[in-house]
Amino acid sequence: MKTKIAAIGEHDIMLIFKAIGAEVFPVADYRQAAPKIKEASKQGFGIIFITETIAAELDETIRSYESEFLPSIVVIPGLGKSNKYATKKLRQAIIKAMGIDIMPEK
Helix, strand or coil, X not given: CCCCEEEEECHHXXXXXXXXXXXXXXXXXXHHHXXXXXXXXXXXXXEEEEEHHHHHHHHHHHHHCCCCCCCEEEEECCCCCCCCHHHHHXXXXXXXXXXXXXXXXX
């Protein structure tokens, strides 16, 4: 079974995902992104990449998918200044998967 991949975020970074064959949903801000997450989930995407600048404003929406098997929402750094949201979400995923914190906060 082939997993469908989606990417949601600022237009410039979406070009990278388009190049690897992902379905892209370029958005200007988080208000446009929320319905795109729902749409991608309903369309059966297994992995949804979302830039941290957009994801930070949609924390509650993203958390609502954490208990679901699919989709897996992966927060990635964007092209702008990092707000450390992607690192925080990655750390939580590692703790959930491994049961230990291999990225302790400094």
